[in-house]
Amino acid sequence: MNGEAERTVAFTVNGSPWRGTVEVRQSLADVLREAVGLTGTHLGCEHGVCGACTVLVDGRPVRSCLMLAVQADGAQILTVEGLAPGPDQLHPLQEAFWNHHALQCGFCTPGMLMTAWALLQEHPQPTRAEIQTWLSGNICRCTGYQNIVEAVEEAAVRMAGEGGRA
Amino acid sequence: MKPAPFRYAAPRTLDEALAVLSQHGAEAKVLAGGQSLVPLLNLRLARPELVVDINRVAGLDAVRHEDGWVEIGALVRQWDAERDPLVRSQVPLLAQALGYVAHPQIRARGTLCGSVAHADPAAEIPLVLTTLGGEVVAARAGGSRTLPAEAFFLDLFTTALASDELVTAIRLPAGGFQGTAFCEFSPREGDFALVAVAVALRWDAGGRIQEARVGVSGVGPTARRVVEAEAALAGEEKSRSAAQRAGEAVAAAVHASGDVHASAEYRRHLARVLTERAVVQAMAIGGEGVDAQ
Numbered sequence: 001m002n003g004e005a006e007r008t009v010a011f012t013v014n015g016s017p018w019r020g021t022v023e024v025r026q027s028l029a030d031v032l033r034e035a036v037g038l039t040g041t042h043l044g045c046e047h048g049v050c051g052a053c054t055v056l057v058d059g060r061p062v063r064s065c066l067m068l069a070v071q072a073d074g075a076q077i078l079t080v081e082g083l084a085p086g087p088d089q090l091h092p093l094q095e096a097f098w099n100h101h102a103l104q105c106g107f108c109t110p111g112m113l114m115t116a117w118a119l120l121q122e123h124p125q126p127t128r129a130e131i132q133t134w135l136s137g138n139i140c141r142c143t144g145y146q147n148i149v150e151a152v153e154e155a156a157v158r159m160a161g162e163g164g165r166a
Numbered sequence: 167m168k169p170a171p172f173r174y175a176a177p178r179t180l181d182e183a184l185a186v187l188s189q190h191g192a193e194a195k196v197l198a199g200g201q202s203l204v205p206l207l208n209l210r211l212a213r214p215e216l217v218v219d220i221n222r223v224a225g226l227d228a229v230r231h232e233d234g235w236v237e238i239g240a241l242v243r244q245w246d247a248e249r250d251p252l253v254r255s256q257v258p259l260l261a262q263a264l265g266y267v268a269h270p271q272i273r274a275r276g277t278l279c280g281s282v283a284h285a286d287p288a289a290e291i292p293l294v295l296t297t298l299g300g301e302v303v304a305a306r307a308g309g310s311r312t313l314p315a316e317a318f319f320l321d322l323f324t325t326a327l328a329s330d331e332l333v334t335a336i337r338l339p340a341g342g343f344q345g346t347a348f349c350e351f352s353p354r355e356g357d358f359a360l361v362a363v364a365v366a367l368r369w370d371a372g373g374r375i376q377e378a379r380v381g382v383s384g385v386g387p388t389a390r391r392v393v394e395a396e397a398a399l400a401g402e403e404k405s406r407s408a409a410q411r412a413g414e415a416v417a418a419a420v421h422a423s424g425d426v427h428a429s430a431e432y433r434r435h436l437a438r439v440l441t442e443r444a445v446v447q448a449m450a451i452g453g454e455g456v457d458a459q
């Protein structure tokens with residue numbers, strides 16, 4: 001087995017199947033942005049430090065800059081584009097971010113939303129400390145974090161009121 | 167495109183993986199969780215010709231309890247180990263430490279064996295393995311060997327692993343301690359620690375410490391046990407003053423060196439304070455608490 005330089009991969013993104021040939025050294029983030037055309041996933045540092053590229057792979061939050069696209073073969077991927085229930089609608093997390101002014105430039109926001117989504121899956125009623133710990137892997141240069149934490153708190157309350165996650 | 171070009175192999179069985187490594191080990195890199203390797207690829211600090219992705223190798227993702235050991239396979243993610251009932255009940259020190267390893271998104275992919283193979287001097291998992299006297303199971307085509315942690319970690323980012331070997335599991339002694347604690351200091355939550363301390367204590371019915379393990383990282387090229395601190399605790403009643411003496415023993419025994427992150431003096435100070443804190447916490451976990459003196 002000498003290995004290959006290219007491979008065909010197939011995965012599901014936001015419910016839709018995608019299939020294509022990728023260079024084995026391409027990150028999942030690059031393939032999502034450049035080949036699939038979903039540019040909502042942002043790339044800040046490209047070495048695992050900032051969290052902007054966070055997407056859900058098989059339900060777990062991962063750094064898409066640290067995963068090769070070939071490794072996603074067969075996976076279910078959720079990106080920020082897949083959060084909202086429909087066109088012209090927002091996910092409760094997105095709405096709470098809007099209400100709380102939890103974004104300024106918005107660069108970190110996709111990673112924040114995807115991480116918060118994963119947090120609420122595991123802890124539907126998180127404590128403030130849990131929110132801070134989970135978001136500690138996401139860097140924001142604008143907001144000072146306070147409003148992001150408050151937005152996640154509000155989203156948790158609203159989602160519980162709606163009888164579970166949207 | 168960040169990494170330099172490489173070829174990619176994704177073996178499905180352990181034999182296949184070992185065969186690839188025996189042929190190409192010298193120019194290959196094993197890819198597990200990728201949370202240390204991929205940053206190095208992206209920064210082009212690593213330029214392997216071949217990446218051997220072990221994520222699809224069958225049979226490496228189990229946590230097992232046998233013969234007094236908890237064995238954690240090469241594909242067990244830090245995220246899963248953190249939540250694993252066997253780990254939490256039998257190796258609570260490891261469960262305590264895992265919460266300090268990076269962030270949830272890193273732990274979702276990162277493996278325990280990958281952290282051990284990487285041997286970052288500030289990493290938590292090698293510290294726990296060293297403190298508890300754990301072992302590393304390394305396989306190569308045609309055989310495997312088991313190395314005690316102290317023989318595995320040679321220097322910073324340097325282990326006894328040969329290029330044709332794969333870490334298939336780490337093994338940690340199951341149970342044995344009533345009180346354990348892990349304390350570290352890092353400038354920001356989730357960062358690598360400047361200094362970390364792991365403590366495990368066993369005491370008799372009267373509360374007298376029978377056996378103590380004290381390990382520290384951040385004050386040398388690898389994590390290490392501090393037998394002087396362990397000796398200072400053995401035979402003592404659980405008390406804050408015994409914890410203080412353990413902290414002083416650590417400060418006296420370690421040879422920290424300063425770097426851009428912290429001076430030698432500051433690291434020594436942290437080692438003392440964190441040891442005292444961890445010993446006090448470990449004493450309290452058993453339920454009896456620590457008397458104020």
Ligand SMILES: Cc1cc2nc3c(=O)[nH]c(=O)nc-3n(C[C@H](O)[C@H](O)[C@H](O)COP(=O)(O)OP(=O)(O)OC[C@H]3O[C@@H](n4cnc5c(N)ncnc54)[C@H](O)[C@@H]3O)c2cc1C
Nearest residue numbers: 048196198199200201202203268276277280281283289333
């Ligand atoms: C932002 C950030 C913060 C981090 N913070 C921390 C922290 O605070 N504490 C901490 O401990 N770690 C931290 N890490 C590192 C993280 O824990 C990694 O998951 C871990 O060091 C490596 O595990 P991995 O499975 O990802 O290994 P990989 O990245 O896949 O591999 C790492 C190295 O080990 C080799 N290797 C991997 N598995 C095997 C095997 N089974 N046999 C032989 N060789 C193998 C690889 O070839 C490579 O050289 C951080 C990482 C990032 C990106």
Ligand code: FES
Nearest residue numbers: 044045046051065
């Ligand atoms: S771009 Fe992936 S963590 Fe920064």
Ligand code: FES
Nearest residue numbers: 104106140141142
């Ligand atoms: S809103 Fe600008 S980086 Fe967070």
